[in-house]
Amino acid sequence: MGRINKKKKETPEISTASLPDIIFILLFFFMVTTVMRKSDLLVKYQTPGATELTKIKYKQATAYVFVGFPMDEDVYGTKPRIQLNDAIAKISDVQPYIKEQYSLVPEGLKGQFIVSLRVDKDVTMGVVTDVKQELRKADALKINYSAKKRIDE
């Protein structure tokens, strides 16, 4: 009895032993969900807003084409530019790039191949049309105009 009384007198501490574990679980979650951006962006783009959006399901079957205004205006000027992978590209580079990307798609997903066009909303249709024509020539007929969710009042 005496012993029990002694224990009760000690100030109870909240155990923080499990805190690292909790933090580690969170850490692992973010580590797993983090996608390190594959390509450095050389163009600025802000996608337009829309309501009729479809999600791209298969990331392995997706090729990206960026169109926007160059970040480095001294080197690339102020006109809209196309970026493929890590570099600013010419319009004639689109077709080989798409073909290469298509060959990298795993066999079972070839039919799902889709090109995601990430185009700045202030770009004019001229560039976009040129890209679209190249995609048609490369036989990549499924495209996705990347857009943000727009909330209508």
Place this chain on the structure above:
Amino acid sequence: MAKGKKRGSTEINASSMADIAFLLLIFFLVTTTIDQDKGILHGLPPWTDVPPPDIELRERNVLEILVNSNNQLLVESDYIEISALKEIAIKHISNNGKLPNFSESPKKAIISLKNDRGTSYEIYIQIQNELKAAYRELRDIEADKLTGGRMTFDQISDCADPLDEIYKNMDQCNVWKEKIKEDIPMIISEAEPKDVGGN
């Protein structure tokens, strides 16, 4: 006091563990961009070197949309705002021969879109968005009829996806999907943009 402490079993101080983990956590929190890959799905016609033959279409079946480089919209030679486009598209597709200058049936309805090279991409996307919304609304009505109000068209196409295995009655969904697509085909014809400029 000091003596008593020394006698206790030595423990590795783990209190800094949390701090280390926190630092890592914050690093990943900051670098994470949960990448939403969403957008407007669009199909392109296959490339042909020879220009496609002129097909004769009855003019009433074609809803002509023109956009100039000042982002102004001309639908069937009327100047309209984008917000009114969906309404007109729905009226055109689901006319079923009632009004003389709109389509004869949804199957025959065609939307022809012509834009300038100077048209802004944002306007183009908005037009695509409105047209998609119009078709979706009509397809949803059809889906509602077919499934007795249980599913929308989006749900039907989700469940008809062969790579998605969570749904059981895939075949039924496929039948519905094909039926709706056949009854209300989405025919948007895009002409090659011209560099008219113009004011």
